[in-house]
Amino acid sequence: MENFEGKVVIVNGGTSGIGAAVVKQFAARGARVHFTGRDEDKGKNVESEADGYAHFHQVDNLEREQIAGFFEELEKEEDQIDILFNNAGVISIGGGPLARVSEEDWDKLIGTNQTAIYLYMKYALQWMQKQKSGNIVNNAAILGNDKVNPMLPAYSGTKAAVVAMTQSTSLRFARQGVRVNCISPGPTVTDLSKKAYGSEEALEKASKESPRGSYADPDEIANAVRFLASDVSSYMIGAELVIDGGYSLK
Numbered sequence: 001m002e003n004f005e006g007k008v009v010i011v012n013g014g015t016s017g018i019g020a021a022v023v024k025q026f027a028a029r030g031a032r033v034h035f036t037g038r039d040e041d042k043g044k045n046v047e048s049e050a051d052g053y054a055h056f057h058q059v060d061n062l063e064r065e066q067i068a069g070f071f072e073e074l075e076k077e078e079d080q081i082d083i084l085f086n087n088a089g090v091i092s093i094g095g096g097p098l099a100r101v102s103e104e105d106w107d108k109l110i111g112t113n114q115t116a117i118y119l120y121m122k123y124a125l126q127w128m129q130k131q132k133s134g135n136i137v138n139n140a141a142i143l144g145n146d147k148v149n150p151m152l153p154a155y156s157g158t159k160a161a162v163v164a165m166t167q168s169t170s171l172r173f174a175r176q177g178v179r180v181n182c183i184s185p186g187p188t189v190t191d192l193s194k195k196a197y198g199s200e201e202a203l204e205k206a207s208k209e210s211p212r213g214s215y216a217d218p219d220e221i222a223n224a225v226r227f228l229a230s231d232v233s234s235y236m237i238g239a240e241l242v243i244d245g246g247y248s249l250k
């Protein structure tokens with residue numbers, strides 16, 4: 001098991017699903033993990049389930065000053081940020097063809113899936129630039145580029161933006177010791193996908209029809225995040241790592 005002893009890891013959206021799996025995997029490998037989310041009960045749950053240091057910070061990413069406040073608070077506890085997993089996202093807001101997407105939902109979707117991703121990168125990069133080291137993994141989705149869905153144009157747009165922001169930022173920092181990559185997961189069994197499919201039964205049925213016969217467990221996605229966040233992937237810069245069990249090939 002690789003060691004992240006002494007590393008400070010930030011997880012944007014660590015209270016459930018893929019983010020919670022990432023919090024637990026890094027904490028179990030010796031990292032000091034600070035994670036955000038809105039739901040205090042879920043946050044405290046993840047803290048208590050983690051086998052290592054995991055600290056929940058209640059942050060609503062739609063309130064920009066709360067993201068700024070989180071990074072200010074972090075200065076009291078940490079001298080460095082080694083890894084940012086920039087993960088939080090929603091799919092159930094702003095679904096359907098564009099003509100049916102309200103402007104209010106559009107703003108919420110962009111605010112959560114794109115603006116917050118930019119803000120966490122912006123603040124973390126201020127630390128990483130000073131340190132001359134750091135590693136960022138953004139969470140996109142195969143629905144951004146690899147397998148678009150006619151009912152999710154707004155969601156797909158935010159995820160394609162995450163890939164483009166990753167590529168551009170990675171080039172800017174390639175000679176400054178900071179690597180930036182992203183993952184594009186395929187369907188993974190989480191609260192988000194249960195909502196997207198409408199019910200557990202519908203999710204289960206689609207899962208059985210996928211190439212492997214089952215959608216991903218969040219830990220399978222977290223494994224890829226650890227790979228990108230470690231030196232094992234040292235030559236990966238601006239990459240989009242697709243982890244989808246062959247879903248986008250069908």
Ligand SMILES: NC(=O)c1ccc[n+]([C@@H]2O[C@H](COP(=O)([O-])OP(=O)(O)OC[C@H]3O[C@@H](n4cnc5c(N)ncnc54)[C@H](OP(=O)(O)O)[C@@H]3O)[C@@H](O)[C@H]2O)c1
Binds near residue numbers: 042141
């Ligand atoms: N599941 C999939 O099939 C799949 C596939 C491809 C990509 N993804 C991407 O993976 C990421 C994680 O999704 P998931 O599937 O793990 O879903 P999830 O279990 O619903 O987790 C979403 C996370 O985002 C946080 N979040 C959402 N809105 C927030 C806000 N306004 N402020 C702060 N935190 C917020 C949630 O925290 P709170 O509820 O505590 O606020 C939660 O920790 C998303 O970006 C999603 O697009 C998922």
